[in-house]
Amino acid sequence: MRKIIFQIRGAMGLTQKEIARNLGISYMTVNRALNNNGYVSKELREKILSYANEMGYEPHRASQVLVRNTTRTIALFSSSLPEYFWEEVDKGVRAAAAQLKAFNYKVNYHRIPELDTDAYLRELEREISQGVDGIAVVNQRKYRMGTILHRIEEAGIPYVTFNVDAPKSRRLCYIGSDYQAGGRLAADFIARTLQLSPKKEVLVLQCNEELYSLHKEPDINKMRLDGFLSLMQSVFPEITIHVEYFDTRLQVGYKDNQILNLVQQYRDRVQAMYLIPAFNTDFVRALETTQTKGMITVLHDLDTVSIHQLQTRLLSAVIHQSPTLQGYYTVKTLEQIIEQKVAKPLPTVEIDHNLVLTENRDLIQGILATRLMH
Numbered sequence: 001m002r003k004i005i006f007q008i009r010g011a012m013g014l015t016q017k018e019i020a021r022n023l024g025i026s027y028m029t030v031n032r033a034l035n036n037n038g039y040v041s042k043e044l045r046e047k048i049l050s051y052a053n054e055m056g057y058e059p060h061r062a063s064q065v066l067v068r069n070t071t072r073t074i075a076l077f078s079s080s081l082p083e084y085f086w087e088e089v090d091k092g093v094r095a096a097a098a099q100l101k102a103f104n105y106k107v108n109y110h111r112i113p114e115l116d117t118d119a120y121l122r123e124l125e126r127e128i129s130q131g132v133d134g135i136a137v138v139n140q141r142k143y144r145m146g147t148i149l150h151r152i153e154e155a156g157i158p159y160v161t162f163n164v165d166a167p168k169s170r171r172l173c174y175i176g177s178d179y180q181a182g183g184r185l186a187a188d189f190i191a192r193t194l195q196l197s198p199k200k201e202v203l204v205l206q207c208n209e210e211l212y213s214l215h216k217e218p219d220i221n222k223m224r225l226d227g228f229l230s231l232m233q234s235v236f237p238e239i240t241i242h243v244e245y246f247d248t249r250l251q252v253g254y255k256d257n258q259i260l261n262l263v264q265q266y267r268d269r270v271q272a273m274y275l276i277p278a279f280n281t282d283f284v285r286a287l288e289t290t291q292t293k294g295m296i297t298v299l300h301d302l303d304t305v306s307i308h309q310l311q312t313r314l315l316s317a318v319i320h321q322s323p324t325l326q327g328y329y330t331v332k333t334l335e336q337i338i339e340q341k342v343a344k345p346l347p348t349v350e351i352d353h354n355l356v357l358t359e360n361r362d363l364i365q366g367i368l369a370t371r372l373m374h
Helices: 016-023 027-035 042-054 061-068 083-103 117-129 145-154 179-193 220-235 258-266 280-290 304-312 323-339 361-373
Strands: 072-079 105-112 134-137 159-162 174-176 201-207 240-246 272-275 296-300 317-320 354-356
Touching: 016 027, 016 042, 027 042, 072 083, 072 117, 072 323, 083 105, 083 323, 105 117, 105 323, 117 145, 134 145, 134 323, 145 159, 159 323, 174 323, 179 220, 179 272, 179 296, 179 317, 201 220, 201 258, 220 240, 240 258, 258 272, 258 280, 272 280, 280 296, 280 304, 304 317
Parallel strands: 072 105, 072 134, 134 159, 159 174, 201 240, 201 272, 272 296, 296 317
Antiparallel strands: 317 354
């Protein structure tokens, strides 16, 4: 059985006993001052804290948990769809939560039904009333995010954004991707793959979500399209781009043929198709139905469907932003903020996009799993 040594050592090897000996005072006085768990005169407390800071003393993490004997709570909030994406986020959340369990951290992840701000606020109020220490939110257009962020700020709880940022808010960090960069990566892959093709035309499938959104910004699909078009127009102007919009709902059980109809309409006109929003299943079904062969096909984010179709080569590439890493680093970032004596902003944690092909699919998944282990 492993023994837990109840001696608090700093980053430089300095212990509380050494601080006490160097200052000529008792160990218990030093312990009370550093852990704020008993009476010490103001003058002596300031002397101890000043000396500890000067000597670079930092308390050992596990010992601090034993001293404070309290549980820290982290809460994350997102939508529930697309289910495959948030399931991957949840894997990262659970991996980080397992690492923090030994340090008395509890992590709750809430996936709220689309357009149901009232349900969102109920879960948020429950966390606030139970004493949540840090919150992470996705700044999504499907909720009244102004109301939600105002309530968090009103409660004085430190918070971060992940997946979709709210840069004008008081969030302390953003953990996620640059969506324009994702669009540029798709454009670069498609354009370079088309270089030897005598015809160079691309169909871009984009969703019009205005009817199903509560506010206009931020629109990550528009960011992707802007990145795609900017690179195509500046570097590959010889390629013709057809942008077609559909208004299929991202809703459980909802089905229509809008994507299928567009794929059929352009099947013989274009040499590449790029799906921007999260309708992977609909897009793959359309490709299978039309028996598209030799077409360059690109979409965003790995799921079980896209992983399989990369192997069959029905899909040429997937632009992947690793939701698992987003979930993992969101929890770890909140832990870092909570452990600070004063909550202060941290640099953006940017999750780079990966271009996933048949040939590197297993390699990239292995690399991402390795990152979670460390």
